[in-house]
Amino acid sequence: MLADITPLREHPDFRRLWCGNTVSYLGQQMTAMAVALQVYAITGSSFYVGLVGLCSLVPLIVFGLYGGAVADVVDRRRLGLVSAFGATLLSGALAAVAIADLRYVGVLYAIVALQAVCFAMNSPARSAMIPRLLSAEQLPAANALASLAGGVGQMAGPMLGGVFVGLWGYQAAYLIDVAAFTASLYAMWRLPAMLPGDGEAGDEGTGDEATGAGKGAVGGAARNGNGGARTGGTATVRRRPSVLEGLRYLASRPNLRTTFVSDLCAMVLAQPRVLFPAVAGLWYGGGTRTVGLLAAAPAVGALLGSVFSGWLGRVRRQGFAVLVAVGSWGAAVAVFGLTRDLLLGLLFLAVAGCADTISMVFRNTMLQAAAPDDMRGRLQGVFLVVVVGGPRLGDFLAGSAADLFSPAAAVVGGGLACIAAIVLVGVLQRGFASYTARRPVA
Structure with missing residues (x-):
């Protein structure tokens, strides 16, 4: 009845990715709480705190579709690294704002919006990697483990964020978030290249795929669903991302x-x-x-x-x-x-x-x-x-x-x-x- 940890036990790439995402998500939830507390301390208004959510919601919706399209035409590992590194820098920017005691909520809103853009570009690429790392039979267990990590982050992250802000100030939560992102960056860095379509043996009409196609076997010629040219083993796919096609x-x-x-x-x-x-x-x-x-x-x-x-x-x-x-x-x-x-x-x-x-x-x-x-x-x-x-x-x-x-x-x-x-x-x-x-x- 307990969660099946077979994917963690048998697949080192997935284990590193899951651990890195768990740690970084915990840091993100700490940052979300710290931003809300900081905005309220500056404005004294719940309305302005509510605007933080709006600043993240709009980029997530707008760039979520585009991020998914980009993830289907480039090396997903590289996209994940770049977007995670961008989010890391932005958490560092929040820490710098807190240390400098800049009391401008507009700056916080802008950084939060840019972080949402990074997440919208990162999340589809990261999720699309999972079937390349595991067999189809292990996907339910992997998704349950992802839900477990998300639940822990949502429950513990805000609480820890409030504790650290109370002890050492807003910058403490932001700097811990920067450190937490390194776990995700390391996990992404250790992955092989993840070119869309590489190693796939299934038929698009049925969705059947070769078991274990993504366990590190990348490179080589692969089907390119729209006829775009690509050479095996390279990190560039010569196709334009198309949201409408998806x-x-x-x-x-x-x-x-x-x-x-x-x-x-x-x-x-x-x-x-x-x-x-x-x-x-x-x-x-x-x-x-x-x-x-x-x-x-x-x-x-x-x-x-x-x-x-x-x-x-x-x-x-x-x-x-x-x-x-x-x-x-x-x-x-x-x-x-x-x-x-x-x-x-x-x-x-x-x-x-x-x-x-x-x-x-x-x-x-x-x-x-x-x-x-x-x-x-x-x-x-x-x-x-x-x-x-x-x-x-x-x-x-x-x-x-x-x-x-x-x-x-x-x-x-x-x-x-x-x-x-x-x-x-x-x-x-x-x-x-x-x-x-x-x-x-x-």
Whole structure:
């Protein structure tokens, strides 16, 4: 039942990459907390703190798609190194601003936006590397381990950031982030070249690929999905990045397209987090501590889902598993909206978080296994945009519904709408429910 650590045990490249990403993500979360605290200390306004999130959201959405396109035409290892090094320099710039005691929030906003650009360029490339390092059978375990690292970072990073800021000032968190980035840079540096399409033996229509194609066997002639010229072993692909080409490919592949639609069903229709401040007082008679508990409950459930994820690798009908997980998210949110007992409410929010982790593991696995290598970057870019943008749209929808009706109606109605939507998706896309890991078809 515990998380399958076989990918870490058997593949040194993946082990270094996972450890480096875990450490660097922890540093990023510390930096995010330190920036929020610094902006509030300068302005005394929660509004200006909220603008920090907007400054990162817009670049992530805009450059997420472009970063995925770039990752499909260049050496992904090199792109990962350059973007991670840029983020490192920007954390150093935040430390310099703090040490110099520059009290200009515009400078902080600009650095945060540039960091988001670096992350948007780095994330698709890094995710597209994973199927080149592992066999298809190990992808669910790898994605569960990635979720575990993310959960630890989200829970421990802000807490450590607050502690270090309190002890040694904002620059302490930023400088620790700079040091943490070196782990990711070292892991990237040790990887072989990662030219898109190298070593791929599968057919683009089925998504079948040679097992272990990416275990360091790069270079040599490879298929170039659009006829662009490339010489084996070089780090340059003579093709222009095309976002539209990736979107056209996604539109023609029903199973891959449905992975995104199913996530939007959950994140847009049944996203209750924006209502936590209201329901904490109205339902439970609590204050800010209750809001904190409500916000932490899904993260705790997601972390537990990752810790006890060993069984996920034995699931073959991954499309059906996604439908069940999304439906479970909607059901848990709906029941949360009906209960007025705090402990029960926290329990069902934790169940929702666990269901979301299971959905994420299988959706990402399907993207990695069913898509051809020279499309994985663009699909991971779309994945990033959906993951970042979907919950924000859900916040707007839930807040609007709560104002029009009531918080209870917004939460319960959103959960039921999610269930109805995912059932409709399963009916309209019957092939998705029968998708199997034994024969990944896009």
